Amino acid sequence: MSTIRVELGERSYPINIDTGLLSSQDSFKAQIKSGKAIVVTNEVVKPLYLDTLLAALDGVEVNVVCLPDGEQHKNLTQFDAVTTQLLEQHAARDTTLIALGGGVIGDLTGFVAACFQRGIPFIQVPTTLLSQVDSSVGGKTAVNHPLGKNMIGAFYQPQSVIIDIDTLKTLPPREFAAGMAEVIKYGIIYDAEFFAWLEDNVQELKDLSPEHLKYVVQRCCEIKAEIVSKDEKEHGIRALLNLGHTFGHAIEAEQGYGNWLHGEAVGCGMVLAAKAAYEKEWISKSDLDRMIALIKLFDLPVDAPEHMNYDIFMQHMQHDKKVLSGAIRFIIPTAIGEAVVTKDVEHHILQNILNS
Amino acid sequence: MSTIRVELGERSYPINIDTGLLSSQDSFKAQIKSGKAIVVTNEVVKPLYLDTLLAALDGVEVNVVCLPDGEQHKNLTQFDAVTTQLLEQHAARDTTLIALGGGVIGDLTGFVAACFQRGIPFIQVPTTLLSQVDSSVGGKTAVNHPLGKNMIGAFYQPQSVIIDIDTLKTLPPREFAAGMAEVIKYGIIYDAEFFAWLEDNVQELKDLSPEHLKYVVQRCCEIKAEIVSKDEKEHGIRALLNLGHTFGHAIEAEQGYGNWLHGEAVGCGMVLAAKAAYEKEWISKSDLDRMIALIKLFDLPVDAPEHMNYDIFMQHMQHDKKVLSGAIRFIIPTAIGEAVVTKDVEHHILQNILNS
Numbered sequence: 001m002s003t004i005r006v007e008l009g010e011r012s013y014p015i016n017i018d019t020g021l022l023s024s025q026d027s028f029k030a031q032i033k034s035g036k037a038i039v040v041t042n043e044v045v046k047p048l049y050l051d052t053l054l055a056a057l058d059g060v061e062v063n064v065v066c067l068p069d070g071e072q073h074k075n076l077t078q079f080d081a082v083t084t085q086l087l088e089q090h091a092a093r094d095t096t097l098i099a100l101g102g103g104v105i106g107d108l109t110g111f112v113a114a115c116f117q118r119g120i121p122f123i124q125v126p127t128t129l130l131s132q133v134d135s136s137v138g139g140k141t142a143v144n145h146p147l148g149k150n151m152i153g154a155f156y157q158p159q160s161v162i163i164d165i166d167t168l169k170t171l172p173p174r175e176f177a178a179g180m181a182e183v184i185k186y187g188i189i190y191d192a193e194f195f196a197w198l199e200d201n202v203q204e205l206k207d208l209s210p211e212h213l214k215y216v217v218q219r220c221c222e223i224k225a226e227i228v229s230k231d232e233k234e235h236g237i238r239a240l241l242n243l244g245h246t247f248g249h250a251i252e253a254e255q256g257y258g259n260w261l262h263g264e265a266v267g268c269g270m271v272l273a274a275k276a277a278y279e280k281e282w283i284s285k286s287d288l289d290r291m292i293a294l295i296k297l298f299d300l301p302v303d304a305p306e307h308m309n310y311d312i313f314m315q316h317m318q319h320d321k322k323v324l325s326g327a328i329r330f331i332i333p334t335a336i337g338e339a340v341v342t343k344d345v346e347h348h349i350l351q352n353i354l355n356s
Numbered sequence: 357m358s359t360i361r362v363e364l365g366e367r368s369y370p371i372n373i374d375t376g377l378l379s380s381q382d383s384f385k386a387q388i389k390s391g392k393a394i395v396v397t398n399e400v401v402k403p404l405y406l407d408t409l410l411a412a413l414d415g416v417e418v419n420v421v422c423l424p425d426g427e428q429h430k431n432l433t434q435f436d437a438v439t440t441q442l443l444e445q446h447a448a449r450d451t452t453l454i455a456l457g458g459g460v461i462g463d464l465t466g467f468v469a470a471c472f473q474r475g476i477p478f479i480q481v482p483t484t485l486l487s488q489v490d491s492s493v494g495g496k497t498a499v500n501h502p503l504g505k506n507m508i509g510a511f512y513q514p515q516s517v518i519i520d521i522d523t524l525k526t527l528p529p530r531e532f533a534a535g536m537a538e539v540i541k542y543g544i545i546y547d548a549e550f551f552a553w554l555e556d557n558v559q560e561l562k563d564l565s566p567e568h569l570k571y572v573v574q575r576c577c578e579i580k581a582e583i584v585s586k587d588e589k590e591h592g593i594r595a596l597l598n599l600g601h602t603f604g605h606a607i608e609a610e611q612g613y614g615n616w617l618h619g620e621a622v623g624c625g626m627v628l629a630a631k632a633a634y635e636k637e638w639i640s641k642s643d644l645d646r647m648i649a650l651i652k653l654f655d656l657p658v659d660a661p662e663h664m665n666y667d668i669f670m671q672h673m674q675h676d677k678k679v680l681s682g683a684i685r686f687i688i689p690t691a692i693g694e695a696v697v698t699k700d701v702e703h704h705i706l707q708n709i710l711n712s
Contacts, residue, residue: 033512034681080432087503092679115471117677118498118509119589142474147443153474154510321473323448347556 001349002214004221006137007229011157015038015137015221019210021164022049022125025056031123031160033095036061041100042069045127047328048170049278051093053100053125063089072258074104074144076152082112096121096159102128102175102264103135105152110141111224114156124158127167128262129179129213133186133220134241136161138228144257147303148236148319149249155233161223165214178263180205180298181244183216185270186223189240192337199290202297239341243331244269247304250316256306258302267300275353277332278343287336358437358570360577362493363585367513369685371493371577377520378405378481381412383571386663387516388477389650390450392417395466396438398425399455404526409456409481419445428614430500433507438468442685452477452515458484459491459618463506466497470512471566471589480514485535485569486619489542489576490597492517494584500613502673505605511589519577521570529655536561536617536654537600539572541626542579544647545596548693550575558653595678595697597686600625602667603660606672610664616657631709633688643692666710 021027034154037060046066054062067078067083086095097120099109106124113122124339126136142153168176187195198205204212224241231238248269251260260268271292278288296302304313322329327343334340369559369578377383379396397406402422421441423434432436442451455465462480469478482492498509524532543551549667554561560568587594605626607616616624628649633639652658660669678685683699690696 036681076432076436083501083508084503087501087507087675090674090682092681094679094680115508115510117507118496118511140474145439145443147440151443151473152439154471155474270387318441318446321449324450325392325448328445 002218002275004218004225006157006225007188008157008232013160014055015161015163015225015230017163017165017214017218017221019116019165019214020163021184022167023056023093025058026054027162028056028098028123029060032057032060032096032131033121034092034096036063036095037098038063038086039064039098039100039111040067040092041352042105043070044131045101045105047152049100049127049167053098062199067108067253069104070258071104071252072256074108074257075192076143078108079112079143082108082114082189084114086112088269091116091120093117093120096123098123098125099136100127101124103131106131107140107142107150109145109187109274110156110158111153114141114154119156120158125160125217126161126163128171128175129168129217130175130182132184132217133179134161136163137221137224139232143356145174146320148316149257150321151319156302163217165210165217167207168213174261177299178261178267181263181267181270181295181300183220184294184298185241185243185266186220188336189331189339190223190227190242191219192335195294195336199294202294239329240331240339241341242322244273246271246317246320246322246328246330247313249320250313251304251308253316255305255311264301267295268304271295271302271321272304272353273330273332276330276349277334279349280332282332282334287333290336291333298337304354308354310351313350313354357573360436360574360581362581364513364514365590366434367516369446369516370412371519371581372572373519373521373574373577373665375521375570377518378523379408379412383518384409384412384454384479385416388413388416388452389477390448392448392450392451392579393452393454394419394445394447395454395456396421396443396461396468398423398461400425401461402456404521405456405483409454409689410605414448423464425460426447426614427500427608427618428612430464430613432499433467434464435499438464438562439472440470442468447472447476449473449476449702451540454479454481456481456483457487457641458482459487462492463496463498463509466495466514467499468513476514480517482517484527485524485573486531486538488519488524489535490538490571490580492519493577495579504672504677505608505620506677507675517707519573521573522568524564525592530617531586533655534617537619537623537626537651537656538601539542539576540654541622542576542648543688544626544692545599545687545695546579546583546693547575548691551650555650589668595685596687598678599689599695600629601683602673602676602678602686603610603628603669605676606669607660607664610668611661611673619703620657623651624658624660627651627658628660629686630687632686633690634707635705635708636688636701638688638690643689644691647689651703660710664710666707669706670712
């Protein structure tokens with residue numbers, strides 16, 4: 001088993017990564033302090049993994065909350081529904097929530113854990129590639145608002161993240177590709193060597209080689225843990241993790257949450273950010289081409305929806321959380337392995353890349 | 357002006373107390389970092405104080421969100437309504453929220469500030485006695501759930517608390533009495549001398565002597581700042597501030613939020629806690645009598661609603677946030693000026709005091 005620590009003083013916690021962790025009592029039972037846990041999952045993940053998890057929790061008093069699947073349900077209505085069920089199930093301040101599922105379940109459950117009785121313990125058990133490499137680590141929790149993605153949330157760290165690589169075996173190919181967008185992101189913003197390794201191992205990854213997947217999850221979690229430990233609340237370097245997200249959130253909001261997967265929108269957003277970088281002459285043509293090629297190789301969309309022009313993008317992006325004093329801030333790559341936060345992306349550049 | 361500091365490391369902040377602060381530009385303008393603020397208030401406070409505050413904010417870009425008045429509106433529906441208005445008004449991560457009103461406005465606005473884009477700055481401007489002496493200080497924010505008071509919330513500190521004693525001139529007598537319940541609470545749990553001073557100054561306080569009111573607000577804020585600085589997240593001593601609240605929340609939930617004022621329910625709850633203490637022989641008859649007498653002198657109810665018997669109280673109290681591993685924890689006075697957290701209040705004692 002690999003263990004990576006997110007160092008945040010008294011809020012530090014381990015990320016455990018291995019095959020078979022979901023069925024291991026050792027992974028879970030010692031962490032349920034009061035002997036009571038509530039598993040929050042969805043209707044797709046439940047038939048696949050709930051029984052395995054419940055067996056590992058044998059002896060703990062466990063209740064289950066099951067939600068509908070999909071980004072369109074990551075909202076205040078479901079937040080309210082979960083808190084009502086927690087109260088009906090007599091959850092207390094020392095009850096542990098366990099988020100069993102992908103990014104939607106993790107973000108929503110984490111936000112409930114942050115707010116229920118002003119904060120109760122929770123454990124992330126991510127079952128998708130995207131949530132394993134990105135959303136389950138770092139304590140960003142949220143729900144969407146019709147006017148903007150992740151607009152209502154909290155920084156709230158889990159007490160541990162337990163990643164069972166085996167769960168990727170049941171992941172639909174489209175979800176796998178969406179997760180790869182966030183994987184490629186780490187290469188672009190932080191680690192040129194990892195980017196090159198991804199280029200060399202596309203087929204092994206698409207074949208779901210456990211060894212390759214484990215390395216990918218581990219490397220992404222290492223990078224994320226390092227960045228989050230330096231900048232938990234995103235006052236600086238952490239913002240780089242939002243590469244592709246400003247454009248991507250606009251696509252998700254415009255298309256209706258759940259129609260484009262989050263990772264698909266981020267993949268396309270990274271292509272737009274790379275094109276902006278090229279227009280600004282911050283990256284070479286060959287870097288631009290490598291980025292677009294790798295995103296394409298994992299079967300991710302590289303073109304925004306046909307009707308989404310400059311005006312439509314701007315309408316959504318003005319609500320972005322990175323807006324400060326009216327200026328939109330973009331994450332733009334400056335090389336493979338490096339990126340910056342900038343508000344200096346001129347309107348004519350945005351018009352060029354968004355209206356083409 | 358008196359300034360009391362809540363010491364919480366990088367989250368430390370001042371509480372400024374004086375007459376006339378609401379019309380002082382110095383109180384506000386330096387604190388609005390981005391030059392944009394949104395005032396959240398209610399339909400009762402707005403006609404009284406909004407114009408004064410807006411004049412003090414001259415030169416700052418200000419929007420206003422106005423909510424209906426009353427505890428029954430401290431819920432997720434209003435939370436959603438406020439966040440929607442913030443988005444429509446293009447609030448960003450550096451917009452400052454200003455809570456202008458009583459405890460409901462402060463708790464709700466604080467919770468919105470905690471969650472909007474995962475946290476934006478906010479300033480408490482409490483205009484009722486209860487919010488000045490208690491709810492505006494210490495960073496407890498929340499909304500109610502039909503199954504329990506303050507069940508959804510966050511610990512989120514304001515960047516300052518600005519208390520203008522003059523606002524108490526327009527406070528209805530019933531609201532003044534409700535605030536006095538929280539004032540008396542500090543005497544019972546922490547400061548016997550202050551309790552005796554209150555006994556000696558009932559009439560001056562009921563006459564709203566500014567000098568007496570200023571002393572009361574200042575002393576209560578000092579005690580609260582001291583306790584919160586020691587125990588921000590309520591792992592220990594801070595729980596004492598909940599004297600009367602376990603019984604009180606049950607009354608508020610049972611009667612429907614807003615029918616009993618929060619302070620009224622707390623006053624009655626303190627009487628019940630004192631009776632339990634007397635039954636357990638933890639306080640003398642004379643201490644019990646002094647507590648009940650002072651609560652009565654400020655025109656607060658000392659008897660629970662007629663129909664609320666042991667069974668009804670227990671039904672509500674099992675949802676209390678102080679429940680741990682199934683046991684309800686009570687705050688019980690052990691003398692005037694001292695209290696403890698305990699789960700050792702036997703059922704027959706509860707039956708005696710609740711069924712009488």
